[in-house]
Amino acid sequence: MxxxxxxxxxxxxxxxxxxxxxxxxxxxxxxxxxxxxxxxxxxxxxxxxxxxxxxxxxxxxxxxxxxxxxxxxxxxxxxxxxxxxxxxxxxxxxxxxxxxxxxxxxxxxxxxxxxxxxxxxxxxxxxxxxxxxxxxxxxxxxxxxxxxxxxxxxxxxxxxxxxxxxxxxxxxxxxxxxxxxxxxxxxxxxxxxxxxxxxxxxxxxxxxxxxxxxxxxPLRKILRYGLPVMLAGLPGIINEVFDRQLLKYLLPPATSLEELGVYAAVFRLSVFISLFLQAFRYAAEPFFFKNADNIHAPALYARVMDIFVVLMALAVVVLSLFLPLIKYFIHNKFWEGLYILPILFSAQMLLGIIFNLNIWYKVTEKTEYGILISGTGAFANLTLNISLIPSLGILGASLALLVSHATMTLVSYHLSRKHYPIPYPVSRIAANILLATAASFVLCLSSHHWLRILVFFTTLLMLVSINKQQLIPFLKQLKTKWNR
Known part of the structure; x- marks a missing residue:
């Protein structure tokens, strides 16, 4: 180990x-x-x-x-x-x-x-x-x-x-x-x-x-094993990057590449969240599989999800507050697209939740459901992009990504309840996501300094109030390990 x-x-x-x-x-x-x-x-x-x-x-x-x-x-x-x-x-x-x-x-x-x-x-x-x-x-x-x-x-x-x-x-x-x-x-x-x-x-x-x-x-056995793995990964990557192609081909040729450039630059700001998710994945995957045979694994997975969502919500709120500084990470010629950033933040939060949810089919070795989950998301993404991009441009692409991730979240959760029930605190998780998303919209789109400060601290108090029963034991454990 x-x-x-x-x-x-x-x-x-x-x-x-x-x-x-x-x-x-x-x-x-x-x-x-x-x-x-x-x-x-x-x-x-x-x-x-x-x-x-x-x-x-x-x-x-x-x-x-x-x-x-x-x-x-x-x-x-x-x-x-x-x-x-x-x-x-x-x-x-x-x-x-x-x-x-x-x-x-x-x-x-x-x-x-x-x-x-x-x-x-x-x-x-x-x-x-x-x-x-x-x-x-x-x-x-x-x-x-x-x-x-x-x-x-x-x-x-x-x-x-x-x-x-x-x-x-x-x-x-x-x-x-x-x-x-x-x-x-x-x-x-x-x-x-x-x-x-x-x-x-x-x-x-x-x-x-x-x-x-x-x-x-035997070549037949190699391809029989490998090709389904490729097909399972394809909807996921299409779901994440194909909106770029649709922006290019569904918008007027004279402006499509410029719109795509703005979308890509603003999207990179949302990567602050995905970097946190990447670090979490490297720590969480070995942990999940190590505890797969534990009789208390479902309760443990639920607690990990609970704490993860709180941390993601806090990250979104803090990044949204500091957007006036973070936006300088990209050149000001791309700032015209900053209004889609709260949507992208929410989509990244849901992507992290999907990673946590999908542990059910990995530990039960029912990986064929991974194709169903990512395929459903890819279908929603493509359908909505084709419908929304011609009229809404990059806003349509960001909304399609958000709805796609929400669709995969719901499908994975529904299948999990049937095949490997995990006692997720759904109401609290939903409250955290909605609160962080609402706060992000106000913090990113408002230029009133005092309103932004008020929304930030109000959101923090509400997050603490919603999650105090989970945060207090977690913080005590961190303090104990730090003292050691």
Whole structure:
């Protein structure tokens, strides 16, 4: 257990540092990119997110599943899964190159084919790194995993700082360093370079591909296991990023990329909440599974949810209060979209609740319900985006995301009551969410200083009043552990 906790900390720390580091590039990117360029950047990365899930084919989970079986050689299953992955990436790239004129026209980038080429480099590199990273995890080499990940991050961020800070600085002093004129291209080149170096560092792990002579595992069984995993992940990623594509194609072409850029910039402010959620996930997942066989597990899960919602509500209220400062995290040309931030905050709260709720099908091994839950959310998201974006723009996209998360919350809770009842304090959780959301709207949209202060302290008192029976024991436990 100590080994597991240590590795979890290393994996989690490298991932969180990565997300935080890219997040801290937001002020720089929103300063150097126009609204339209921000839209292009968001558009390309939304495609990378979706296509990564598709091209990975669920083979990461497949490798983990079969590499631990006694009747299967780890090297043989790695060789076979990697060759399948490589073949899929190769076929995809060939098809894109053959059809690139049609694809560029559909993506509206006929004047910039380099965007598509760099998309292919970044996407291919990330997909091909999946299984070597999985092999490091399977071998328990957490430190090597983290070092390679952090090297990738440092190269990416270093090149961003070079392109957007050092080059302009030296240019003002008469020294012209090589750099692309187009800042969007600079972001893509930095990422592509980091991905290539990452693959070179992971290359030694590919040795079994050309040295292993052991018999292959039946391809049919590998794909039968992996493809459903891919299909289960696809609705989730569509639910999270496909609104970007719909904003691009459902709004007038003359303004769609600018609207997408504003939406993406404001969305990054809501990531303050998701960073907290990411940290919680790394701590909570091992905890949930460790206690799955405990007779008191349902009551324990309910208490975790209770405290989690209170902390999320407090985070939303505090961030909303300090919006006049936090908004400077993005350039003022994007501030016109700040009115959707309370909706995005609420959607992020519900996303955290969904993570807690979904533990029921994980501990009962009824993972097929994960497809149903995320699929229902994706259907609601797509339907509402198509209905609302043409008339409401980015407001429609944010409302669709909120309703989608609410739908998944209700579906997961309903199924949980049937298959693995957990005594969640529904009334108190709902009160916390509604109170935090209402306060967030007032704090974010009002410019009256004293009204905002009054709403903030009133909300704090109400949250304490609603949750005092849960907070007092929790705070006492924290005090006891601190004193130790």
């Amino acid at each position: 100590r080994s597991l906790a240590g590795q979890t900390a290393i994996y989690g720390l490298s991932s969180i540092i990565g997300r935080l580091a890219y997040f801290l590039l937001t002020p720089l990117h929103t300063y150097v990119l126009s609204k339209g360029q921000m839209g292009i950047n968001t558009d390309i990365y939304s495609w990378i997110a979706v296509l990564t899930v598709v091209l990975t084919l669920g083979l990461e989970t497949t490798y983990f599943r079969f590499s631990t079986r006694r009747d299967v050689s780890e090297k043989a299953i790695f060789r076979q899964t990697y060759l399948i992955l490589f073949s899929g990436v190769l076929i995809f790239n060939i098809l894109v190159l053959l059809l690139q004129s049609y694809i560029l026209k559909a993506m509206r980038y006929t004047a910039h084919p380099e965007y598509l080429w760099l998309l292919m480099v970044i996407l291919s590199g990330e997909v091909l790194a999946t299984l070597p990273y999985a092999r490091l995890r399977q071998q328990g080499k957490a430190m090597k995993f983290a070092l390679i990940r952090l090297t990738n991050i440092c190269i990416n961020i270093g090149l961003n700082l070079y392109f957007f800070l050092l080059v302009p600085y030296t240019m003002e002093r008469g020294l012209y360093l090589p750099a692309p004129v187009n800042p969007v291209l600079g972001i893509f080149l930095a990422n592509a370079a980091a991905v290539v170096v990452q693959l070179l560092l992971l290359a030694p792990l590919l040795k079994p591909i050309y040295t292993t002579q052991e018999p292959a595992y």
